[in-house]
Amino acid sequence: MVIVDEAHCMDQMGHEFRPTYLQLSKLAELQTQIVACTATATPTTKEFIITNLQMGECRTFYHSVDRRNIQYCVQLKGKTREVCHGQVCEVVLENKDQCGIVYCQTVSDVKDIHYHLQENGVRTVKYHGTGTGQNEREGRQSLLDWQRGLKDVLVATKAAGAGIDKPDVRFVVHLGCPSSVPDYLQESGRAGRDGRLAKAVLLYSPKDKSLHVKRIGEIQDEAYRAGAIRRLSDIINFCETELCRRKILLEAFAEDTTSFECNKTCDNCLNPTVAREIVLTTEAARMVRCVSAIRHTVTQPPSSLLARVFLGLGSGQEVKKQKLDQLPEFGLGKNSGFNLKMCERFIRKLTRIEILQEVLVPVSDTRKFASLYILPGRMAESTIQNDVNVTLFIR
Structure with a gap:
């Protein structure tokens, strides 16, 4: 029998900085029983472990990750x-x-x-x-x-x-x-x-994100890189x-x-203050229109630029340089009640529910730093047609 402890490291470390972890898949060649143990495997990581160790229809023993104390x-x-x-x-x-x-x-x-x-x-x-x-x-x-x-x-x-x-x-x-x-x-x-x-x-x-984007941009595997961005989005959701x-x-x-x-x-x-749910379906549709309009001029707009155009803030250097303040969509969200910080949080919410899509441009021979930009997402068209209900909880 072979036991692989901390088996989630195969996925995380294997793709990020210790590729030798991926070679644990060779254990399957021993044709013996394999046990994989981990305390923190999401469904995606669990599937990766089972597939790479060729465990097939294995038995799974599971306990809640909740630590009530x-x-x-x-x-x-x-x-x-x-x-x-x-x-x-x-x-x-x-x-x-x-x-x-x-x-x-x-x-x-x-x-x-x-x-x-x-x-x-x-x-x-x-x-x-x-x-x-x-x-x-x-x-x-x-x-x-x-x-x-x-x-x-x-x-x-x-x-x-x-x-x-x-x-x-x-x-x-x-x-x-x-x-x-x-x-x-x-x-x-x-x-x-x-x-x-x-x-x-x-x-x-929110600035914590940039440090992780830099690291993720150096990952070679494209599928894992996209997954790392989604996982980063999940922890930011936990924080916000x-x-x-x-x-x-x-x-x-x-x-x-x-x-x-x-x-x-x-x-x-x-917290004694109860979070209240506000409906932002109209604002979500306007945000999609805004990002679509910007992309005619700036093909890879970052969320900070999108937020400024949406709110009608013409003070940014990039806004004036690209003449984005002359777009008909400039200021579509100026009556939303958002400040810049809240607007960027709203954009992060829209990427999590696939109304917008966050794309990472990785490090390459011609690019020293990784960067993120925003595109319309899988649910963008449905949002414009008001087929999607969008809400946000605030205090």
């Missing part, structure tokens, strides 16, 4: 690095002398926050892996000191991943959103493994939703949430 909270990040780092320190100091993890998206953030926490008297270590310049011995010692309880807080990149199984972690803080819901569930799920109450706090900004965050997590793993009760274990359900 973890409280989920998302906070907007500040506009400067200093403010963001202060927010992290504030959360950690609220849980002084308790065991926790701070996940950062960049090595520079790991180093800075580690320094700030030390300055505030927190017993902390940092870990970002040998691949990003950390001495192997130092990194190993950092993890060991934290595991043994000699240090309280581990500040790390996602390099501190598989193998961490400390039962008494009381909080996990994310500075910036991870690349997917499974990633977030894996990392936040390192809290409260002893069954006691724990917190998962995510500090989010006004509905139950726990329910969003469960639905990403195709769990039945018909009779689900959060019991006020996420910040949205704990």
Whole structure:
């Protein structure tokens, strides 16, 4: 028998930065029993694992991914690095002398926050892996000191991943959103493994997306690249939703949430202000008309440009340069009540329900950076004909 643990890595790491994981498919040549174990496989990843290990009509044993003792909270990040780092320190100091993890998206953030926490008297270590310049011995010692309880807080990149199984972690803080819901569930799920109450706090900004787009743009496999963009959209939806965050997590793993009760274990359900649903069917149709009109001049319009044209904001350099303020569709949404931030959120909603389509232009010999642009989506025509009802929850 062969057992593949953390089997979701075949899909994620195999396509992103460790292609040797894809070679695990050769295990099928042994013609023996194979068991694949993972705590965070979405239906798509599950199908990938079964197909690539040639497991055929295998038996599946499943348990809910719901961790009822973890409280989920998302906070907007500040506009400067200093403010963001202060927010992290504030959360950690609220849980002084308790065991926790701070996940950062960049090595520079790991180093800075580690320094700030030390300055505030927190017993902390940092870990970002040998691949990003950390001495192997130092990194190993950092993890060991934290595991043994000699240090309280581990500040790390996602390099501190598989193998961490400390039962008494009381909080996990994310500075910036991870690349997917499974990633977030894996990392936040390192809290409260002893069954006691724990917190998962995510500090989010819509600008977090650009860091992941850069990474995804370097992926060679086109199908996986498109899937990575969808997964990124799912985690951004988790960050921006006004509905139950726990329910969003469960639905990403195709769990039945018909009779689900959060019991006020996420910040949205704990919020005394009830989210109200507004109908935006007309605005959605106007947005489709707007993006179609822009594309006659700008073939690959980014969402920021679309939002400015939709709202009739002629202050942007690209708007004036391309004379987009002269389009008949310029300002179609100026009476929507949206500000620029809300309009970009609305565009992200329309891409999730396929009224608009988000396309990634990858890195190539002629292009140094990946970029995203917006096209009319599969449901665009139906939206213009008012056959699609579009709503958004706001507080």
